[in-house]
Amino acid sequence: MTTAPSAPPVPSRALAALRRDRGFLTGAVIAGTMVLVAVTAPLLAALAGQDYTTYHDGLLDSARGGVPIGSFGGISGEHWLGVEPGTGRDLFARVVYGAQVSVGVALGATFLEVLLGVGFGVAAGLGGRWLDAGLSRVIDLVLSVPVLVMAISLLAIVPQDWPRPLLLATVIAVLGWGGTARISRGETLTLRTRDYVAAAQVAGAPWWRVARREILPGLTAPILTYAALLLPTNMVVEAGLSFLGVGVRPPTPSWGQMLSSATTWFRADPFYVFLPGLLLFLTLLSFVLVANGLRRALDPRQREVLR
Amino acid sequence: MIGYLIRRIAGAALVLLALSAIVYALFYLAPSDPAILTCGKGCTPERLADVRAAMGLADPVWTQYWHFLEGVFTGRDYPAGPDVRHCPAPCLGYSFETDQPVTALLLDRIPVSFSLAIGAEVLSLAIGVGAGLLSGARRFRWLDRLVNGLVLAGYAVPVFLVGLLLLLLFCVHLRWLPFPTYVPFTTSPLLWAQNLLLPWISLAVIQTAAYARLTRAGLQETLAEDHIRTARAYGIPERRILRRRALRGALLPLITLTAVDVAAIMTSAVLTETMFGLPGVGQLLVGAVNQIDLPVVVGVTLLTGLIIVIANAAADFLYAAVDPRVQLR
Numbered sequence: 001m002t003t004a005p006s007a008p009p010v011p012s013r014a015l016a017a018l019r020r021d022r023g024f025l026t027g028a029v030i031a032g033t034m035v036l037v038a039v040t041a042p043l044l045a046a047l048a049g050q051d052y053t054t055y056h057d058g059l060l061d062s063a064r065g066g067v068p069i070g071s072f073g074g075i076s077g078e079h080w081l082g083v084e085p086g087t088g089r090d091l092f093a094r095v096v097y098g099a100q101v102s103v104g105v106a107l108g109a110t111f112l113e114v115l116l117g118v119g120f121g122v123a124a125g126l127g128g129r130w131l132d133a134g135l136s137r138v139i140d141l142v143l144s145v146p147v148l149v150m151a152i153s154l155l156a157i158v159p160q161d162w163p164r165p166l167l168l169a170t171v172i173a174v175l176g177w178g179g180t181a182r183i184s185r186g187e188t189l190t191l192r193t194r195d196y197v198a199a200a201q202v203a204g205a206p207w208w209r210v211a212r213r214e215i216l217p218g219l220t221a222p223i224l225t226y227a228a229l230l231l232p233t234n235m236v237v238e239a240g241l242s243f244l245g246v247g248v249r250p251p252t253p254s255w256g257q258m259l260s261s262a263t264t265w266f267r268a269d270p271f272y273v274f275l276p277g278l279l280l281f282l283t284l285l286s287f288v289l290v291a292n293g294l295r296r297a298l299d300p301r302q303r304e305v306l307r
Numbered sequence: 308m309i310g311y312l313i314r315r316i317a318g319a320a321l322v323l324l325a326l327s328a329i330v331y332a333l334f335y336l337a338p339s340d341p342a343i344l345t346c347g348k349g350c351t352p353e354r355l356a357d358v359r360a361a362m363g364l365a366d367p368v369w370t371q372y373w374h375f376l377e378g379v380f381t382g383r384d385y386p387a388g389p390d391v392r393h394c395p396a397p398c399l400g401y402s403f404e405t406d407q408p409v410t411a412l413l414l415d416r417i418p419v420s421f422s423l424a425i426g427a428e429v430l431s432l433a434i435g436v437g438a439g440l441l442s443g444a445r446r447f448r449w450l451d452r453l454v455n456g457l458v459l460a461g462y463a464v465p466v467f468l469v470g471l472l473l474l475l476l477f478c479v480h481l482r483w484l485p486f487p488t489y490v491p492f493t494t495s496p497l498l499w500a501q502n503l504l505l506p507w508i509s510l511a512v513i514q515t516a517a518y519a520r521l522t523r524a525g526l527q528e529t530l531a532e533d534h535i536r537t538a539r540a541y542g543i544p545e546r547r548i549l550r551r552r553a554l555r556g557a558l559l560p561l562i563t564l565t566a567v568d569v570a571a572i573m574t575s576a577v578l579t580e581t582m583f584g585l586p587g588v589g590q591l592l593v594g595a596v597n598q599i600d601l602p603v604v605v606g607v608t609l610l611t612g613l614i615i616v617i618a619n620a621a622a623d624f625l626y627a628a629v630d631p632r633v634q635l636r
Contacts, residue, residue, distance in 0.1 A: 053500050054319035066484075070528040117377065136320070140322065141322055141325055141326065141329075144322055144326070144610055144612065144615050144616055145326065145612065145615075146574040146575070146608070146611035146614075146615055146618060147575075147576055148574070148578075149574055149575075149592060149607060149608055149611045150330075150591075150608055152577065152592060152596060153334070153592070153596070153604045153605075153607070153608050154333065156599075157333075157334060157337045157338070157339050157344060157601070157604070157605060158339070159339055161611075193385065216318040229462065232462050232463060233462065236462075236465045239467075240465060240466055240578050243467055243578065243581075244577065244578065244581060244593055245593075245597075246596060257606065259467065259468070259471065262471075263471065263582070266471070266475055266479070267479055268508065270475065273471060273475070277468050277472075280462060280465065280468065281463055284462065284464070284465075285459075285460070287463075288459050288460075288462045288463050289459070292459060293463075
């Protein structure tokens with residue numbers, strides 16, 4: 001006997017709703033652009049003919065303490081977004097490579113969190129009483145860890161030569177999978193009571209097949225909704241860590257680190273604050289809009305509205 | 308109730324113990340040498356040897372952890388070179404870099420972080436609940452939109468970005484406020500509040516919107532209940548129904564959130580404190596990271612864990628205390 005077919009993970013009704021959601025579409029376009037910029041950063045920098053490490057002392061006004069010559073932070077045909085005060089490094093190149101760090105770390109951390117969270121959550125939900133009790137305590141423990149403080153501390157003691165972006169994503173994920181695990185466990189406990197899951201179990205399907213065929217499809221919608229909101233949250237954490245100086249190592253640029261160095265320049269060169277600030281805000285907002293659209297389309301409590 | 312109390316406290320203590328063990332294991336079994344991380348920036352070979360001997364780093368890690376736990380309850384002596392450094396009862400370690408017990412360093416900084424958290428919480432509760440009640444009772448569509456928009460924006464605006472813009476606007480551009488410096492409440496309450504105003508606002512922006520949304524949802528839910536309909540049928544004025552009956556039901560969920568949120572602010576105010584130069588626990592952590600002062604880093608991590616665990620337990624108790632429907636078992 002084969003198992004009964006379960007509902008598709010993302011119903012077509014939800015897809016139709018997403019296609020009509022203007023907020024979601026705007027967010028998706030901006031978010032997609034940012035991801036594209038992150039992926040093609042070396043290409044874009046080459047197109048501009050710039051790199052993010054070369055100092056251009058000639059473009060700085062040494063009489064005014066190293067502020068770029070010209071308006072809006074020294075924007076010119078050569079330097080599309082101007083140059084960095086104090087060093088004269090090309091800001092366009094720094095911004096696109098910064099996108100790589102921001103978007104990459106956020107995506108990586110979220111992916112790892114979902115992997116860990118769903119793994120632990122489903123195991124707790126499907127396992128017996130003792131396994132559930134044990135794993136639930138572990139999840140509680142993870143949820144009571146002060147994330148930012150712990151991340152700063154961990155990043156401070158790790159040897160400096162470890163690959164930094166990978167490390168950032170891992171640290172953020174290891175400290176932050178508690179929420180995903182709690183949701184996965186709750187959903188699994190609910191799904192377990194459904195007839196089709198019981199049927200599969202009675203038919204003698206091993207636990208891993210039940211998890212993959214019966215539970216995971218049912219988890220897709222709630223986890224997708226939750227993970228979509230984790231993405232901007234993780235991005236804020238990465239920006240914060242880089243802002244505090246425990247993120248990526250110089251000369252690798254990141255938006256948070258640019259903002260932090262901008263704090264010393266914001267009287268003399270306000271444009272230098274606005275550039276990374278605006279980009280960070282736009283990217284975060286686009287991810288939030290996508291997440292919000294997904295929630296509206298997938299949350300069962302809001303389905304009546306969509307019909 | 309008493310049984311639950313005891314079990315909840317025991318559970319919290321266990322979580323703390325586990326947390327301290329994990330923190331200790333992570334920091335003292337890390338691929339970096341803990342003696343070098345403890346010795347600090349201006350480390351000399353003699354001091355390094357002193358630190359290694361004083362902390363007993365040659366012992367197995369569980370012996371070290373045991374001594375650490377002993378120190379928390381009974382205090383501890385660190386024999387560094389010719390003199391002995393005493394670290395009194397709740398001893399979380401000794402900072403050789405600053406030559407002070409970690410507990411003393413933390414106690415110095417806690418009032419600042421607490422001032423920051425409590426002010427931001429009061430501000431966001433006052434404005435958030437006010438806006439939530441207004442939009443819940445009267446159906447102002449524009450207020451709903453604003454609140455919903457702000458909740459979304461809350462995810463999109465990191466606190467240091469808000470802080471930076473506020474500084475730029477009020478301290479540089481308009482010059483209405485001086486750059487924040489911490490003034491203790493006991494010195495001058497007015498200067499205390501004036502200097503903390505910008506940090507409070509930057510922390511409160513996001514939370515205010517969340518509170519407003521919760522209050523509105525709670526109020527609408529309560530207003531739909533039977534006892535409200537009964538009260539209306541009796542002809543009790545709407546204003547009185549709102550004040551006497553609906554408010555209580557609407558504010559219940561907020562009370563439990565408050566404890567958790569104060570803890571969340573205290574433990575995540577690292578960015579705000581750095582941004583505004585406030586000498587709180589978060590700034591102590593960042594300083595310790597830059598000075599390579601491991602005992603302080605461990606101390607701050609454990610303190611923030613303690614605050615979160617206490618707040619979670621407090622939230623559970625508060626919830627049971629204000630809502631008679633909740634049965635604690």
